[in-house]
Amino acid sequence: MERIAVFPGSFDPFTLGHESIVLRGLKLFDRVIVGVGSNDSKQPFFSPEARVAMIRDLFQDEPRIDVQYYTDLTIDFCRRNKAQYMLRGLRTTSDFEYERVVAQVNQAMLPEVESVFMLTFPEHTAINSTVVRKVLRYGGDVSKFLPARLNIQRYMPR
Amino acid sequence: MERIAVFPGSFDPFTLGHESIVLRGLKLFDRVIVGVGSNDSKQPFFSPEARVAMIRDLFQDEPRIDVQYYTDLTIDFCRRNKAQYMLRGLRTTSDFEYERVVAQVNQAMLPEVESVFMLTFPEHTAINSTVVRKVLRYGGDVSKFLPARLNIQRYMPR
Amino acid sequence: MERIAVFPGSFDPFTLGHESIVLRGLKLFDRVIVGVGSNDSKQPFFSPEARVAMIRDLFQDEPRIDVQYYTDLTIDFCRRNKAQYMLRGLRTTSDFEYERVVAQVNQAMLPEVESVFMLTFPEHTAINSTVVRKVLRYGGDVSKFLPARLNIQRYMPR
Amino acid sequence: MERIAVFPGSFDPFTLGHESIVLRGLKLFDRVIVGVGSNDSKQPFFSPEARVAMIRDLFQDEPRIDVQYYTDLTIDFCRRNKAQYMLRGLRTTSDFEYERVVAQVNQAMLPEVESVFMLTFPEHTAINSTVVRKVLRYGGDVSKFLPARLNIQRYMPR
Amino acid sequence: MERIAVFPGSFDPFTLGHESIVLRGLKLFDRVIVGVGSNDSKQPFFSPEARVAMIRDLFQDEPRIDVQYYTDLTIDFCRRNKAQYMLRGLRTTSDFEYERVVAQVNQAMLPEVESVFMLTFPEHTAINSTVVRKVLRYGGDVSKFLPARLNIQRYMPR
Amino acid sequence: MERIAVFPGSFDPFTLGHESIVLRGLKLFDRVIVGVGSNDSKQPFFSPEARVAMIRDLFQDEPRIDVQYYTDLTIDFCRRNKAQYMLRGLRTTSDFEYERVVAQVNQAMLPEVESVFMLTFPEHTAINSTVVRKVLRYGGDVSKFLPARLNIQRYMPR
Numbered sequence: 001m002e003r004i005a006v007f008p009g010s011f012d013p014f015t016l017g018h019e020s021i022v023l024r025g026l027k028l029f030d031r032v033i034v035g036v037g038s039n040d041s042k043q044p045f046f047s048p049e050a051r052v053a054m055i056r057d058l059f060q061d062e063p064r065i066d067v068q069y070y071t072d073l074t075i076d077f078c079r080r081n082k083a084q085y086m087l088r089g090l091r092t093t094s095d096f097e098y099e100r101v102v103a104q105v106n107q108a109m110l111p112e113v114e115s116v117f118m119l120t121f122p123e124h125t126a127i128n129s130t131v132v133r134k135v136l137r138y139g140g141d142v143s144k145f146l147p148a149r150l151n152i153q154r155y156m157p158r
Numbered sequence: 159m160e161r162i163a164v165f166p167g168s169f170d171p172f173t174l175g176h177e178s179i180v181l182r183g184l185k186l187f188d189r190v191i192v193g194v195g196s197n198d199s200k201q202p203f204f205s206p207e208a209r210v211a212m213i214r215d216l217f218q219d220e221p222r223i224d225v226q227y228y229t230d231l232t233i234d235f236c237r238r239n240k241a242q243y244m245l246r247g248l249r250t251t252s253d254f255e256y257e258r259v260v261a262q263v264n265q266a267m268l269p270e271v272e273s274v275f276m277l278t279f280p281e282h283t284a285i286n287s288t289v290v291r292k293v294l295r296y297g298g299d300v301s302k303f304l305p306a307r308l309n310i311q312r313y314m315p316r
Numbered sequence: 317m318e319r320i321a322v323f324p325g326s327f328d329p330f331t332l333g334h335e336s337i338v339l340r341g342l343k344l345f346d347r348v349i350v351g352v353g354s355n356d357s358k359q360p361f362f363s364p365e366a367r368v369a370m371i372r373d374l375f376q377d378e379p380r381i382d383v384q385y386y387t388d389l390t391i392d393f394c395r396r397n398k399a400q401y402m403l404r405g406l407r408t409t410s411d412f413e414y415e416r417v418v419a420q421v422n423q424a425m426l427p428e429v430e431s432v433f434m435l436t437f438p439e440h441t442a443i444n445s446t447v448v449r450k451v452l453r454y455g456g457d458v459s460k461f462l463p464a465r466l467n468i469q470r471y472m473p474r
Numbered sequence: 475m476e477r478i479a480v481f482p483g484s485f486d487p488f489t490l491g492h493e494s495i496v497l498r499g500l501k502l503f504d505r506v507i508v509g510v511g512s513n514d515s516k517q518p519f520f521s522p523e524a525r526v527a528m529i530r531d532l533f534q535d536e537p538r539i540d541v542q543y544y545t546d547l548t549i550d551f552c553r554r555n556k557a558q559y560m561l562r563g564l565r566t567t568s569d570f571e572y573e574r575v576v577a578q579v580n581q582a583m584l585p586e587v588e589s590v591f592m593l594t595f596p597e598h599t600a601i602n603s604t605v606v607r608k609v610l611r612y613g614g615d616v617s618k619f620l621p622a623r624l625n626i627q628r629y630m631p632r
Numbered sequence: 633m634e635r636i637a638v639f640p641g642s643f644d645p646f647t648l649g650h651e652s653i654v655l656r657g658l659k660l661f662d663r664v665i666v667g668v669g670s671n672d673s674k675q676p677f678f679s680p681e682a683r684v685a686m687i688r689d690l691f692q693d694e695p696r697i698d699v700q701y702y703t704d705l706t707i708d709f710c711r712r713n714k715a716q717y718m719l720r721g722l723r724t725t726s727d728f729e730y731e732r733v734v735a736q737v738n739q740a741m742l743p744e745v746e747s748v749f750m751l752t753f754p755e756h757t758a759i760n761s762t763v764v765r766k767v768l769r770y771g772g773d774v775s776k777f778l779p780a781r782l783n784i785q786r787y788m789p790r
Numbered sequence: 791m792e793r794i795a796v797f798p799g800s801f802d803p804f805t806l807g808h809e810s811i812v813l814r815g816l817k818l819f820d821r822v823i824v825g826v827g828s829n830d831s832k833q834p835f836f837s838p839e840a841r842v843a844m845i846r847d848l849f850q851d852e853p854r855i856d857v858q859y860y861t862d863l864t865i866d867f868c869r870r871n872k873a874q875y876m877l878r879g880l881r882t883t884s885d886f887e888y889e890r891v892v893a894q895v896n897q898a899m900l901p902e903v904e905s906v907f908m909l910t911f912p913e914h915t916a917i918n919s920t921v922v923r924k925v926l927r928y929g930g931d932v933s934k935f936l937p938a939r940l941n942i943q944r945y946m947p948r
Contacts, residue, residue, distance in 0.1 A: 073296045093883050094729045096570040097252045104284030117591035119577050122912040126736030138705050231770045251567050254412040255726045262758030275433035277419050280596040389612045409725050410887045413568045420600030438754045442894030454863045547928045571884045578916030728886040749907035
């Protein structure tokens with residue numbers, strides 16, 4: 001049976017840390033579905049379309065990676081995609097505390113989906129989308145925090 | 159002297175974890191006052207009236223439990239109710255860090271009220287009101303996270 | 317029914333932080349039994365007799381405090397003493413993580429005993445018996461870390 | 475290519491929490507090798523032979539699980555077994571901090587082995603081998619903490 | 633070469649804990665520049681002008697302390713002021729996790745500025761600007777949390 | 791007045807992470823005294839002489855770095871050396887919790903010595919002496935974890 005994993009997030013924007021988890025996940029799973037979630041509580045910096053486009057462009061040569069936008073619960077997104085796994089990256093202990101709660105809630109609601117965690121590389125620990133957005137807002141250079149092939153200027157909101 | 163404890167929170171909504179702490183607190187204290195607080199920074203999902211009503215209905219057969227809404231500082235609510243204790247549940251280390259700061263501030267401002275902590279049961283660790291609200295918004299099933307006798311539909315905002 | 321709490325520890329030696337928890341616990345409980353535990357993995361600095369003596373001397377005027385040495389499991393000590401509560405102080409998040417595991421194990425084995433936690437005062441956070449022993453070994457001054465009325469010299473091993 | 479994972483530990487003894495991780499890992503990996511490690515700093519409660527035997531007996535009907543004792547570095551054990559993955563369970567934030575350091579060291583020394591983490595179920599969070607050994611020493615009942623089919627008496631040291 | 637440190641924050645308001653770090657930093661550095669930052673995501677309680685004024689008034693007799701408002705990235709503020717150090721206070725592990733990410737991001741973007749940390753005194757651990765604002769909103773007494781010479785009423789918004 | 795910092799540790803052995811802190815500390819302080827402490831509870835892997843020698847050899851061209859062995863309390867070592875600062879590196883939240891307790895105890899006993907912290911670089915986070923010793927014991931390659939110019943073979947116990 002094909003091993004399908006959902007990699008959910010808001011990816012606002014998609015960083016070097018996210019890319020690393022997807023690529024490493026691709027070795028473990030037969031298919032990785034990047035689930036670009038809406039975030040009801042915050043106005044995103046990049047539109048859903050821009051976020052989906054930047055990730056699709058990045059992985060256009062990899063047929064085993066799929067990118068989709070979703071607006072419902074992550075467990076419903078997993079169910080629709082027949083994913084048996086949810087893939088998550090862990091950076092810090094705060095991450096871990098948060099991810100544990102999310103995974104336990106998901107486990108209670110949809111036990112057949114297993115949450116699987118990989119560690120962010122040490123050199124990516126400090127990279128997070130919040131920081132990248134802040135630097136972008138001030139016109140700073142974010143190239144160190146983004147995948148090498150990602151031309152972020154192409155997706156900037158106008 | 160009667161031992162009176164305030165159990166403060168926003169209870170938006172009141173969960174299985176909250177119920178467990180109140181019931182266990184009832185063994186230790188002579189009276190437990192559930193203090194339904196306002197939260198200035200967020201618009202609640204359930205109105206103050208709905209939150210007070212759902213907790214009162216749940217504990218209607220227990221004369222030693224009182225439920226009140228308050229809009230001022232928790233220490234002032236304690237003072238008005240002559241409570242010598244503040245009862246809190248602890249789930250995770252993030253909880254602990256947050257609760258420690260709150261308790262130390264309260265201790266500095268009203269030393270005669272002692273904060274007393276009980277541990278959330280392991281099977282309730284992942285339950286929190288934020289998650290319940292999120293699932294409710296998407297029409298998911300939250301019955302696993304709520305007290306068995308609580309009919310949440312009755313209190314839903316229209 | 318009398319509310320009886322066990323306050324277990326190795327108390328090698330009994331510090332200002334321990335004293336504070338016992339005295340605050342005495343308001344909440346009708347009786348506090350200080351349980352001086354053996355520690356199979358380490359050679360203690362103060363003998364069991366010295367530890368029991370220093371705590372008894374300290375609280376000799378308080379009939380509601382009892383001090384006992386025990387060498388079996390803490391839950392068995394609670395059972396023998398008909399305690400319904402186990403009282404513990406929390407200082408740091410590492411404390412919390414450790415105490416949570418211990419309390420959950422105890423809860424699984426003896427559900428009728430409830431673990432109740434109080435916070436160490438901020439000015440006592442850094443005080444722990446390990447540090448006091450280390451300073452004692454080098455002949456340093458530990459009076460800041462010990463109860464005012466405790467004359468530690470009287471209990472020193474020869 | 476076959477996905478092979480090593481699940482390393484001292485398993486002194488093998489608990490319900492360990493069993494859960496192995497069984498869930500078996501869905502994700504084609505083969506799981508339980509690596510029973512020596513621990514240079516501590517005298518084990520159960521001999522290496524007893525630990526290997528109890529795990530083998532438990533999984534005797536599952537040909538995709540292998541159990542081996544090893545005395546060298548875990549990365550060398552992985553290399554010998556051609557494992558591409560190291561499987562680990564996460565319970566608490568202390569676990570996470572420790573596991574992150576171990577995984578980063580392993581990653582620096584043997585980058586081709588990926589550490590993959592699963593969460594311990596909430597009801598297993600408090601279970602750890604240290605506690606089980608302590609209760610065993612005092613003749614307490616540990617059946618709640620061990621796999622249902624594991625008859626621990628059979629492996630007890632004499 | 634003169635050792636210049638920036639002490640950045642939103643200081644809404646400036647607390648006893650902040651004062652302690654600045655005064656201790658003044659022994660280590662030749663000059664300390666208190667950088668009053670804007671915070672794009674929140675409406676401040678005290679205006680930028682009020683915050684700058686309260687800190688300047690407090691340190692008016694200390695020529696080696698400078699107070700400035702800035703609205704760009706903290707690293708750009710450091711660069712403009714030729715600061716080689718960023719000074720930060722650490723209270724809790726949550727602080728530490730957050731500060732580590734910020735410092736690593738800053739280090740990646742401006743390696744010549746070193747982040748230097750001092751510990752908040754235990755008795756100041758619970759003091760934070762969020763709490764002070766909350767108490768101020770309800771008309772409570774915040775004098776315990778503020779520098780002795782700071783007359784907060786003078787800066788209150790009308 | 792000369793700014794003197796003590797950098798205390800057991801340095802068994804001295805790693806890349808330690809070297810980084812000393813070199814960065816050298817910019818902030820006029821003199822850095824590496825204090826090689828004894829550790830009463832453990833038998834060291836490298837003798838005190840070997841540890842002092844490896845650090846001295848490493849910094850032989852830097853007259854502002856001094857290396858000394860000490861067997862008493864760190865605060866007494868600071869006092870003897872007229873150091874006003876204690877320099878420490880922080881890697882993880884466990885480090886932080888531990889260091890905070892140590893610093894608060896030192897502050898209580900010798901308030902005139904200020905503890906100053908720098909962050910370990912992300913790529914050094916996983917490096918610690920315990921791991922290095924373990925790999926050395928199994929004959930593994932530790933060169934990635936040690937300063938480039940440190941020839942560890944020269945100091946190996948026989």
